[in-house]
Amino acid sequence: METKLFYENAYKREFTAKIVTQQQDEKKRWYVVLDKTAFYPTGGSQPHDIGTLAEVNVVDVENVEGEIRHYLKSPIVDHQEVIQGVLDWDRRFDHMQQHAGQHILSAAFAEMFGFETISFHLGKEVLTIDLNTSNISEEELKAAEALANQVILENHKIETLWISKDDLNLYPLRKQPSVTENIRLVVIPDFDYNACGGTHPNSSAEVRAVKIINWERHKKKVRIHFICGNRVLTQFNEKTKILFELTDLLNVPEQKMTTAVKRLLQKEKELEQAFEKLKEEQLTSEAKQLLHSNDTIVSRVYYERPIKELQKLAQMITTISEQTCVVFVAQNEKRLQVIGAKGPASEAKCKQVILESLKAINGKGGGSEELVQGGGDVRMSAEHFLEEIVSKI
Known part of the structure; x- marks a missing residue:
């Protein structure tokens, strides 16, 4: 050593x-x-x-x-x-603060509620511990955080000891070590005794603070997300800056921020619903314009138009006119795509023809007799590809 x-x-x-x-x-x-x-x-x-x-x-x-x-x-x-x-001292000291803070918070959960820490991860932004419990309350989270910060404030010494396996029973360890030789204990006297090989500060006060950010259920256990030390101040400053920017944008005090955001989200939802309704009306109108009284096939070429929108348009046409077959070809970026649809009264071999035609553009497709689609390389013009399909149908 x-x-x-x-x-x-x-x-x-x-x-x-x-x-x-x-x-x-x-x-x-x-x-x-x-x-x-x-x-x-x-x-x-x-x-x-x-x-x-x-x-x-x-x-x-x-x-x-x-x-x-x-x-x-x-x-x-x-x-x-x-x-x-x-x-890189900033990185080293950050790790020392985070690791010691984890010991303190884990010990707080164990002492107050008997929740054992079964895993720990020290990330670049946030730490996590997994507790051996399936549920946790806000009151328990607040109580453990308060105890951890009280221990930090009391400026306890953080000591390290090297012991043998035979000496393990002399210390009230939170869990048994994973090694049997060169066992290193990190000790906060009268509060926490833990086998650990990491680096830690000399006192709890150097941890500065522990702040629980969030929690979630993970594999039937509870995962706690938290930060310690300088990260608390850094993230507080970042979040405060964002909060002030939002209060300016929304023109409301921070106490009313939640209500203002909920109101905006509701308004956005209403606008989206209104937009979808208008889009539906527009597609219905377009479908009617594409239909003529004696048409048994409707075909068009489109450029840079979403394929899902063309699917919907094709289905609208075959709903309005059950004897009609629809073929749309779209060229989107460097890809040719085709949509085929037919109403229940149409006898067109739409699916068969489209799937065969896709081979000419090194494409693949699939679907049902009522709706088929596929795509491939731009090996010919969109107009030529459509003409080939329609002529075969």
Whole structure:
């Protein structure tokens, strides 16, 4: 463990080390192994550190069979015997805050309601924990969040201990560790005892705050979405800015924002319904215009017109005139599409002809005798394609 400087001092931002090996892995990614490192590798649901080694960007850090590999943007050339490593401190401290905040919130749920945390994910924007319960109330969420923030405010020490398997019964662990050797405990005395290999601040106060954002049911459990530390302030600022912009746009105070938005959504729904009604009337009128008293087939070419709209138009025509067969060809971008429909009194072999004709444009199609459609490449003009189909019908 003496080579893992992040366990000696999680606040170490710079260090010097010797390169043990530099090579490419099976994916041709360059990496170096050092005689010691402050870079934390991905593990225990905590993402890896980034930074530089000899001024070359470290883009990933992994523990591969006990070997900590520092993956580089490019190989280190002309390096000295001892090189310097520099961590991206903002990222490291963010991970420390989030991970410690997760411990505190998980302990709060366990202490107050007996809800065990069964999984944890530290994302770029939000954290999640899955609780071993199928339901949760708003009151329970508020109570656990309040206890977590009280522990943060009380500025408890966060300590780490290395113990053996035989010493596990000396501590009231929230759950048993997944390893049997080199067991590392992260402890908030009299509040939380947890086996963990991640990096954490020295005190709960450095977590600053915990804020639950949302929750959902996931695989019959409860998933909590939350943020900690500087993320709370950052996201608060972002959301406040958006809120102020919305109050200006809607010209209402934030207390009436919900009512104003509901009113807008209702108005939008009414406008959409009115638009659909007008569109339906327009298609009905168009269908009647395309029909003539003795027509048994109606055919047209269209450019850049939605195929679903043409389907509806074709069905309207065959509803109005049951003896009519309809063939529409549309050229949309670099594709020819065809719609065929016929009324119950029509004897036209619409489906058979269209499916056979599609072969000429390397196309495919399908459907029923009443409505068939397909499409293919633009190997001829839309007018020529329509003429071929109509002549065969």
